[in-house]
Amino acid sequence: MSARLAKILAVSTVWSLCLAIFLASGIGVSKVKAQSATQATPAEPDKLTVDADEIVYDTDKKTIAARGNAKLYYKGKILEADQVVYHSESERVFAEGHVVLTEPDGQVVRANSLELTDQFHDGFIKSMRVDTIDNTHFVAPRAERIAGRQTIFERGTYTACDACKEDPTKPPLWQVKARRIIHNQVEKVIYYEDATLDVAGVPVAYFPYFSAPDNTISRKSGFLNPVYSATSTLGQGVSLPYYYVVSPDKDFTISPTYYSRQGMMLAGEWRQRLETGTYTINGAFISQNDQGAFLSSPNGAGDQRVRGYIETIGTFPINSRWNWGWDLAYVSDKWFYQNYRIDSPSVTQLGTIKRESTSTAYLHGEDKNSLFDARTYYFQTLLTEDNQNIQPLILPVVDYDRRYHLGGAIGGEVALNANFTNLSRLEADFGTLSGSCSSPTTTNCFMRGIGGDYSRYTTEIGWRRSFIDPLGQSWTPFASMRGDAAYTTLFRNGTANAAQDSFLSTGNQGMTRAMGTIGMTYRFPFVAASSFGSHIFEPIVQVISRPDESNIGNLPNEDSQSLVFDDTNLFSVDKYTGYDRVEGGTRANYGAQYSLGLVNGAHANMMIGQSVQMAGLNSYAQRGLALEGTDSGLDKTTSDYVSRLQFVPSANYSFTARGRFDPDGLNSKRFELENRANIGDLSTSLIYANYAAQPNVGITKRREGLGIGAGYRLTPNWSVSGNTLFALSRYLSDPDLPRTYMAAYSASATYHDECTDLSIAYIGREPYATGTTTQDQTIFVRLTLRSLGIIETKKEVGDFVGQQ
Numbered sequence: 194m195s196a197r198l199a200k201i202l203a204v205s206t207v208w209s210l211c212l213a214i215f216l217a218s219g220i221g222v223s224k225v226k227a228q229s230a231t232q233a234t235p236a237e238p239d240k241l242t243v244d245a246d247e248i249v250y251d252t253d254k255k256t257i258a259a260r261g262n263a264k265l266y267y268k269g270k271i272l273e274a275d276q277v278v279y280h281s282e283s284e285r286v287f288a289e290g291h292v293v294l295t296e297p298d299g300q301v302v303r304a305n306s307l308e309l310t311d312q313f314h315d316g317f318i319k320s321m322r323v324d325t326i327d328n329t330h331f332v333a334p335r336a337e338r339i340a341g342r343q344t345i346f347e348r349g350t351y352t353a354c355d356a357c358k359e360d361p362t363k364p365p366l367w368q369v370k371a372r373r374i375i376h377n378q379v380e381k382v383i384y385y386e387d388a389t390l391d392v393a394g395v396p397v398a399y400f401p402y403f404s405a406p407d408n409t410i411s412r413k414s415g416f417l418n419p420v421y422s423a424t425s426t427l428g429q430g431v432s433l434p435y436y437y438v439v440s441p442d443k444d445f446t447i448s449p450t451y452y453s454r455q456g457m458m459l460a461g462e463w464r465q466r467l468e469t470g471t472y473t474i475n476g477a478f479i480s481q482n483d484q485g486a487f488l489s490s491p492n493g494a495g496d497q498r499v500r501g502y503i504e505t506i507g508t509f510p511i512n513s514r515w516n517w518g519w520d521l522a523y524v525s526d527k528w529f530y531q532n533y534r535i536d537s538p539s540v541t542q543l544g545t546i547k548r549e550s551t552s553t554a555y556l557h558g559e560d561k562n563s564l565f566d567a568r569t570y571y572f573q574t575l576l577t578e579d580n581q582n583i584q585p586l587i588l589p590v591v592d593y594d595r596r597y598h599l600g601g602a603i604g605g606e607v608a609l610n611a612n613f614t615n616l617s618r619l620e621a622d623f624g625t626l627s628g629s630c631s632s633p634t635t636t637n638c639f640m641r642g643i644g645g646d647y648s649r650y651t652t653e654i655g656w657r658r659s660f661i662d663p664l665g666q667s668w669t670p671f672a673s674m675r676g677d678a679a680y681t682t683l684f685r686n687g688t689a690n691a692a693q694d695s696f697l698s699t700g701n702q703g704m705t706r707a708m709g710t711i712g713m714t715y716r717f718p719f720v721a722a723s724s725f726g727s728h729i730f731e732p733i734v735q736v737i738s739r740p741d742e743s744n745i746g747n748l749p750n751e752d753s754q755s756l757v758f759d760d761t762n763l764f765s766v767d768k769y770t771g772y773d774r775v776e777g778g779t780r781a782n783y784g785a786q787y788s789l790g791l792v793n794g795a796h797a798n799m800m801i802g803q804s805v806q807m808a809g810l811n812s813y814a815q816r817g818l819a820l821e822g823t824d825s826g827l828d829k830t831t832s833d834y835v836s837r838l839q840f841v842p843s844a845n846y847s848f849t850a851r852g853r854f855d856p857d858g859l860n861s862k863r864f865e866l867e868n869r870a871n872i873g874d875l876s877t878s879l880i881y882a883n884y885a886a887q888p889n890v891g892i893t894k895r896r897e898g899l900g901i902g903a904g905y906r907l908t909p910n911w912s913v914s915g916n917t918l919f920a921l922s923r924y925l926s927d928p929d930l931p932r933t934y935m936a937a938y939s940a941s942a943t944y945h946d947e948c949t950d951l952s953i954a955y956i957g958r959e960p961y962a963t964g965t966t967t968q969d970q971t972i973f974v975r976l977t978l979r980s981l982g983i984i985e986t987k988k989e990v991g992d993f994v995g996q997q
Contacts, residue, residue, distance in 0.1 A: 242266045255281040269297030299326035329353045349374035353979040354948035364394035421986035426486040428454030456482040470509030494526040519554040563595040583622035605658025615648045621689040626891040633692040640818040643749045644690040649679040667716040677706040712737035726791035735782040741810035742777030754819045758826045760837040763802045778809025795842040804832040824887035845871040874906035897922040915940040950977040
């Protein structure tokens, strides 16, 4: 045989060898280039390159061998081995010694040896380990590839945990061992047969058969992990969700849950993505077997057999500035969410107590200098003592804000603000001053909301500009003009609505109101530097002049009731929170603050101030429908003092205290303290509040509470935390109550690593207004095994009566 012919045959056989190996991995080959160089040479995308210390052709054995650091490159794949041999007679390919196949997606297959047939679809792999791109791992002493469509791991193991760095032979935290693991690349599903779940090398669960999607797909129809629960009112519960992919843009989950005491509850969620946005519809309903497990009306849903809820959420961007959407929910009764432990985005919670469900639809737009927001609201109360008829339907509330920056001699900023509110309430809402509001009068009640229809439109335009003179004094003049137009229609049916005339004498009519404002804010910061830091002392004086507020008590007050006078709003031009009330008269706000910045990064701030009604009618001293200014600290010519003390010695510690004090004797009217600290692996928090009695608004006892929380990182993986809320003034309402000050408490332990998340939480809370007559205590357990799924359960502990 001539040297030229031998060379041609050698190259042809090497081409066959390379083609066999790479087609077995599911790829095609166009051109092949064999090399005997000892240095790797980059290959063209569609061409194959072979690097080895030597390439040997054995005519007697009819084999071609690439030996010594053999590397084959093709379309992003890299095959490495000590030796690759092609047997022309048996038409088999062998890769031996430190075999590593790296896929284009980053998946790495390691083996001692690799054997393929010349059909390129079948083969055997010994001592195989697969490391996927998402850091999951398959290991098997023997694996087989069949028809290029599936891989079978004999006596295989699977885990998402990394090997222990100190001892790689140590079992991972968890792994699935199976007689056979079958990876179907067509279905993109991994099947496990005769499998056990091992934790730290100890089998803890057996599964004759289960399956899970592989890491190449994010959605796959099938059963999800079951959820277990147990409560005294529902019994033992098990949920088996099923997830179904309808199409690339839509899917749904159906979750039947069987409760041993109440029967079958059917829940589900539909999700769809449209070209312009996304929306979901979810809900649940049940026909209860044992209604007697719950308190009877009006303290519970014991008289209702069929219960449930439905909710839909939609989000639709119009462009980069505008979007619209909704969150609409309806629940059959006040207690359903709480009884069946259902969380909803529409529900507002105070701690663990579900207070109300809010439905809204909106249109929102904003850019650098303007904002528009239009919304509707529907509220369903979830508290036993609340009356659904006093909840308002807001249809709609519209806010618009636009800022203009002026040049020239005038300069400054012009702000245009507008608000339109339209609401309706079936029954007037009264708060109690003393006794009962069954027959409301102005001596024993105040009005929180009208029974009827109310519409108000407000527009305000204002200007302000800041100047700094050569001495460093800051002057900020401002002026504004505001107008309101409102119309009220009162309902007369029922006792509560009939009593409105004694509170809102104007009845059904339209009213207007105007308010002009002019004022100045003055600041003069004094700055000093020392060897240990910088000091800033800044006196602040603000004077505001305007006419008296008109129509006090003649316009409903729906949005200006939550008035809290403290350091944060001392220098607000109008301290009311909404539009239905407006501050009037001439008022001066003054105070001073001191700031210290230390060279080590610590800083402190102190502030004290006061407000004085200089002339005109003091709006806060006038009786409003909701008594919004009464006992606020502003309802006298010279207000209470407000103060703040803040100290932050480092990024790991902060202390803030703020208070309001009577100028006559400095008695505390309102005091709040917040402290947070991180010391190494320990984090702590403390919140304390003490509010004086406000007898003029029906609060006859002081209110005092304390919240304490702490968390500790035990190890890089384990952490624990706990929180307790103390109602320190609870006994004041009834001195005969036992001194059990804890209102709510919780404790939790969490574990986190690259493959596992575990959380165990215990939550306890006092009897609250949903029918519970003893402490509610629940344990929640949630275990997440990355890539396999989530297991969760919740169970009551202790003795329970009523609703849980």
